[in-house]
Amino acid sequence: MESEFGDRVKLTINDLRGVEKKSEIYHITESDMYLYSAYTPLVEEITSVVDKIREVFPKAVHVAGGPHINCFPEESEKYFDSVVFDDGEKSIVSLVNDFKKSQLKPVYKQLDKILYNDYPTANRKYLTTRAVVDTGVMRGKNIDLKGASVIFSRGCPFKCVFCANHQYGRIYYRTAAQVSEEVEYLKKEYKIEALALRDDNAIPLKKSIAIPFLETMGQSNILWRGQTRTNDIRPEWVKLAKEAGCVDLALGVESASQKVLDIVDKKTDIIETKKYIRLLKKTGIVVRMHIIMGLPGESKNIVQETLDLVDDTNPDSVLLLLLCPMPGTPLYETPERFGIKLKSTGWRNFQLLFGRQDENELPAISFEYEKDTPLGKSLSNQEILSNYVELQEIFRKRNLNF
Template sequence: MRVGFVNTSGRQNEKPFRIDPLGALYLLTILERDFGDRLELDYTDLRGVAEDSAIYHVPERDVYLHYITTPEIAEIQRNVARIRRSYPKALHLAGGPHANIFPEESLKTFDAICIGEGEKILPQMIRDILDKKLQKTYRETGAINLDEYPYPLRKYLPKSAIVDTGMLTRKHEALLGTSLLVSRGCPFNCHFCSNQYKGPTRVRAPRLITEEIEYLKREYGVQALLFKDDQAIHVNKELSRSVLEAIGKTGMLWRGQSRANGIHPDSVRLAKESGCVEIAVAIESVSPKALKIMNKNIDLAKAKDYFKVLRQNDIEIKLLLILGLPGEPKDIAQQTIDFIEETQPSNVSLSILCPIPGSAIWNDPAKFGMKIDTSVPFEKYMFAFGRFDGEEKAPHFFEYEKVTPFGEGMSMDEIVANHEKVQAYLRDRKINF
């Protein structure tokens, strides 16, 4: 049986090949392990392909697999419709955040969906297809043990789609790099995020982390790594040590992300020794009130202390910020600029608040004094994660009530103006990411 994954164009990203399809590669690797030559497996990579030309790149398969996110669902639906016209007998299976949050809607497009983590469910779906008893909905409620599954083989993509330069800081931008994930889940529950659908935090065994990195070095000449994990340096000191020592054995340079508070200085030192050159720190807001409302329990003074520790260890700082959070003061743009001036990060990624389906602000907007504009197409939600260009105007995802539970609400026009003011400041200093 011929089974193929199909992705999307990634058109919202200036460099879509920086977003590696690790989840799809993971699942294809598991199917290869479980079914061997009973399946003919491949991956149709549509990154960088114009949508109206996508169908010319899709080979005929018996089963197509799709990973669906809410901002990409419209493009995926159009792709599925085109594939059905060309190959009407094929089945289409889907999983991912959108299937978890909107299962009934998803079943209007796909023959079957997977709710929960797919490592156990997808092989069962394939077995049921072979036995001609495919169900509509498959559900996995538990959290898988990552050590029971192989690391994702990259052989389903050409080398040119796996490694690229510019993965690290400007100083190291010539190095060939790629991305990887060695953990899953997030222990925190910020109200603007839907990370709870990832399940509890789990980290692969150190031996398996080292094995995957050595595989990337040996097969693809990788010299630099971008860790896509929610935490590359963990708050748990012993957990952090085991991960960082596993990375350090490989002699690779890398960058990743960490919490703003609670990281032990010894973990930072070990991160540097293991090859870390940059850490992205998700402050999200310079307003303590907004942070508290969003359940982002960090202390900004302690975050500044953490920045000092990173600098003492010669690790560059990338700052992650969101504007438009409930409870922000009117002068949040200037406060944000002042914070950046004081802390001097190397890069800043600035987003505007987007009510992501599955997040607390999506599930109960009235609690935050918000009215979500349901007329805004989900494709526009990609603005929260990427830009078509640096001058793109933010959509009006929502409006605050004039009086919210947290005081007077800003209009969306004011929020967009604040976003543009800070973006202009970042562009002038060439630290916008």
């Protein structure tokens, strides 16, 4: 926006984190146009902010993009003045130009893919320092380091049937030179000591990209954490990652059952997953295992299978999530393939994946399985919920919960 419009457009970021709901409106600057990056778990908050702004500044227009808009296109088009589908870098320029000519369209969608590397390092100068760098970005013994969040790639080449990233189908990486530039910028301007990589795959999946990336991170002399798949990272990259400052990896293991992994198109082999976890642990990288309960194809034995996997690999923590089929994913769009009956369709009934934070909170499921599915006998919702609670209790007693 800045390189396109210079000082012809005034940009402000309204950071409402930590602001009490009733005071939010006093922290929002009056503008002609408000832009929102919408994620489904945040959509209630976003719409409540939009409603307030509409009352106080009725002439302003509200434009939203992001994963939520792609998942709920019709509801989003009705609610916002304009919506942006898919990558937004070019659309945002078009819509500002259209707005200046009083010709804002209700929908913007780029036909050609964004070349991610054409864009400069994200400049954080519009954000407060606290919003860029803070403690608590890292985990465990590194929690007090001053850290920032970054993202060096966009998308994922896999198509797991439960994943809301499903529409991407390919991945774009920043070059090693761009990674270096961003890290050095954050070190110089914000004195960061650590980074949380928010990429779907923090270690690139291709050798020709992974090696220069890891070498660059190593030269930056900074600690970092991220998440990876469990099968596509070569053993020599793990050693290099450790030397490059990687201290903590979350792994999308998803299920202990190979049958389930095959059904959800995870394209991982549980034997290879176990080898990868053992290697990470041996190398001194903290392992955070992510498991989703309620996936299609689970047997009555899923609790024991999960415990066996955890006993076998000894992760440092386990994040248990409950499946929620999101619009746009094969689970939602072709539920009959999996014997799924969806209970609700409005955006307020979805969250990406349910993770119970408090033992008194009652877990909830937004779907149920037919008794007999094309994949065989299914578990009832009661069984899925009781498996979830039972495992969470066991992991809590073992101090493994997130």
